[in-house]
Amino acid sequence: MNxxxxxxxxxxxxxxxxxLVKRNVLKMLVGLSIMETGVNLLLISVGxxxxxxxxxxxxxxxxxxxxxxxxxxxxxxxIVIGVATTAMALSxxxxxxxxxxxLNVEEIRRLRG
Amino acid sequence: MVKRILAIVFILIxxxxxxxxxxxxSFGEDRMLVGKYYLEHVKEDTGAVNAVTAVVVNYRGFxxxxxxxxxxxxSTGVAALLWRxxxxxxxxxxxxVVLTTGAKLLLPFVMLFGSYIFxxxxxxxxxxxxxxxxxATAFLFLYLAFxxxxxxxxxxxxxxxIAGVGYVTLGLIGLAIGGYFLFDWIWQSWGLGKENIGxxxxxxxxxxxxxxxxxxxxTELTGIIDNMVKEPEEGGQ
Numbered sequence: 001m002n003x004x005x006x007x008x009x010x011x012x013x014x015x016x017x018x019x020l021v022k023r024n025v026l027k028m029l030v031g032l033s034i035m036e037t038g039v040n041l042l043l044i045s046v047g048x049x050x051x052x053x054x055x056x057x058x059x060x061x062x063x064x065x066x067x068x069x070x071x072x073x074x075x076x077x078x079i080v081i082g083v084a085t086t087a088m089a090l091s092x093x094x095x096x097x098x099x100x101x102x103l104n105v106e107e108i109r110r111l112r113g
Numbered sequence: 114m115v116k117r118i119l120a121i122v123f124i125l126i127x128x129x130x131x132x133x134x135x136x137x138x139s140f141g142e143d144r145m146l147v148g149k150y151y152l153e154h155v156k157e158d159t160g161a162v163n164a165v166t167a168v169v170v171n172y173r174g175f176x177x178x179x180x181x182x183x184x185x186x187x188s189t190g191v192a193a194l195l196w197r198x199x200x201x202x203x204x205x206x207x208x209x210v211v212l213t214t215g216a217k218l219l220l221p222f223v224m225l226f227g228s229y230i231f232x233x234x235x236x237x238x239x240x241x242x243x244x245x246x247x248x249a250t251a252f253l254f255l256y257l258a259f260x261x262x263x264x265x266x267x268x269x270x271x272x273x274x275i276a277g278v279g280y281v282t283l284g285l286i287g288l289a290i291g292g293y294f295l296f297d298w299i300w301q302s303w304g305l306g307k308e309n310i311g312x313x314x315x316x317x318x319x320x321x322x323x324x325x326x327x328x329x330x331x332t333e334l335t336g337i338i339d340n341m342v343k344e345p346e347e348g349g350q
Contacts, residue, residue, distance in 0.1 A: 001132060002140040009131050013124045020120040042135075047148075050141030055152060055164035056238065058311060063155075068148035069164035076169055077180050080242050080330075084187030087337050091194040094341065 004045035011038030047071030161235040161316040174295035188333040200343040208258040216258035223251040231327030235316040241323040245330025276329035
């Protein structure tokens, strides 16, 4: 198994574990972000071509010496969208805490009745 | 405890399934199709040296406009979710001497570095999004270090709007000149900077759009920080 694939699968699984098991909403969000990192790493490593360098065609780098630029561009988009969704989720968490004075999902569920 | 064991078993099954799938995808193999076209034509089509930037801003410019819109909606959403009649900074004391002095000293350099990243987006790794995030970091420093600091909303919110409108305007000028939205009129019609590919003044409208995106991302992330740092006053909703 390739180490990059292994690491990205491991990151995705660690994030999934945090989402499934942790009861604190903030920790679940951290898990979501870790999962996102894993997916990004997976995309980048699928686009890698062995022995080639970054797709910046400066001196000495001809088009046949560069890796695939598309996964990198897509991951750039994914990172930005990830930041946006994380910011939205964090502000929802701030609202939750102001209302219930706790971040524990089970307690929040009990308070709602 | 049972829940935890169940979760681990579930995760291991998913991991096994993913590993089985990825086992057939060989690492480091050349499987470029569209990417090859982009790499071979990037210099004559866009004038940019950095193929990733060319794909993001030029070939897939419409996608990036959508991305900027998503970021704008997120920042508006954060402001809407956290909106209260009165919100104030609640920190009691300033940061330590190291933090306050460091924030003041580093502010111009961090902003310079951020602008460097987004101005040179078509030549070096980086671009509008990381550059804007770097600029927002400078303001985050100020928010962390001082209890009373607040950004100038009269300056930041119009700047954000102007950057967004400027992006769309550039695209509409392309529509008028070249026939489709976000046509690179500076490069393809005027041919400005054809002789200095790989230097700063090249790549058509990519640097201009990345400067606009950098300003927009910087002001938006600063706005998100501003919304999150302020808290409602005691008792007041």
